[in-house]
Amino acid sequence: MLGTDFTSGSPCWLDLGSPDTDAAAAFYGRVFGWDFASAGPEAGGYGFFQQGGRTVAALGPLTESGASSAWTVYFRTPDAEATAHAAEENGGTVRREAFDVMDAGRMAALTDRGGAEFAVWEPGRVQGLDRTSEVNALLWVELHTGDPEATLAFYGALFGWRWEEMKTPGMTYRVISTAEGDPKDASFGGVAPLQGGADKSRWIPYFMVTDPDMTATTTQENGGSVLMPPADVPDVGRIAWLADPFAAPFAILRPDPAM
Numbered sequence: 001m002l003g004t005d006f007t008s009g010s011p012c013w014l015d016l017g018s019p020d021t022d023a024a025a026a027f028y029g030r031v032f033g034w035d036f037a038s039a040g041p042e043a044g045g046y047g048f049f050q051q052g053g054r055t056v057a058a059l060g061p062l063t064e065s066g067a068s069s070a071w072t073v074y075f076r077t078p079d080a081e082a083t084a085h086a087a088e089e090n091g092g093t094v095r096r097e098a099f100d101v102m103d104a105g106r107m108a109a110l111t112d113r114g115g116a117e118f119a120v121w122e123p124g125r126v127q128g129l130d131r132t133s134e135v136n137a138l139l140w141v142e143l144h145t146g147d148p149e150a151t152l153a154f155y156g157a158l159f160g161w162r163w164e165e166m167k168t169p170g171m172t173y174r175v176i177s178t179a180e181g182d183p184k185d186a187s188f189g190g191v192a193p194l195q196g197g198a199d200k201s202r203w204i205p206y207f208m209v210t211d212p213d214m215t216a217t218t219t220q221e222n223g224g225s226v227l228m229p230p231a232d233v234p235d236v237g238r239i240a241w242l243a244d245p246f247a248a249p250f251a252i253l254r255p256d257p258a259m
Helices: 021-032 080-089 148-159 212-221
Strands: 011-018 035-038 047-051 054-061 070-076 093-101 105-111 117-123 138-145 162-168 171-177 187-193 202-208 225-233 237-243 249-255
Touching: 011 021, 011 117, 011 138, 021 035, 021 047, 021 054, 021 212, 070 202, 070 249, 080 093, 080 105, 080 117, 080 148, 117 202, 138 148, 138 249, 148 171, 148 187, 212 225, 212 237, 212 249
Parallel strands: 011 054, 070 117, 138 187, 202 249
Antiparallel strands: 011 070, 035 047, 047 054, 093 105, 105 117, 138 202, 162 171, 171 187, 225 237, 237 249
């Protein structure tokens, strides 16, 4: 599961691009109890979602032309420029070349060969999120893609990810882990084929909650929507897919104790 002892290829940062950062901060504050702290006047409206003073995610205005509101998952790399080059060599796209984020680190914005957007983070002063795998924090990331095998080969070339197939009703799910360590301990997410007529590949963040039904209700009461109502998944937990008022999708999970 996700931790904060980040290694190469592990999710280490998460941010939301929104057309209205004030409204988005208010929404997630009500749904997850997050506070918002600005990164300062030089950050162009970017700032941090926090709980108890620890960063759980980040928020900023949309900066890419034609972009829709969405969460972006960042994966750790020792060299953002080299990873961006490897992405191009393996059929991906560089949306923004590697650049310095003041003294915090260095990043690049990429798109995988299946069309899912993500980013990479080469740490400087900031190693990554302060809080994961706790209530109202990031727990899991999941890629939905039209060609899981080809897309996993892409990420394998970038990060050396490993994966294990799991047969579930109607599809094959692949649990992914970083290149180092015990695969179970190093697992952080999964890959699933596109379902139900969906045609857009994308990464979805899962946040841990204690009561998915209540969180889904709170989401609707504050202008969001329920994309998939809460349901129990054997050996995994109770899951729901939601969207904020600007249609950025995310998921919630109350893990099965055995998980």
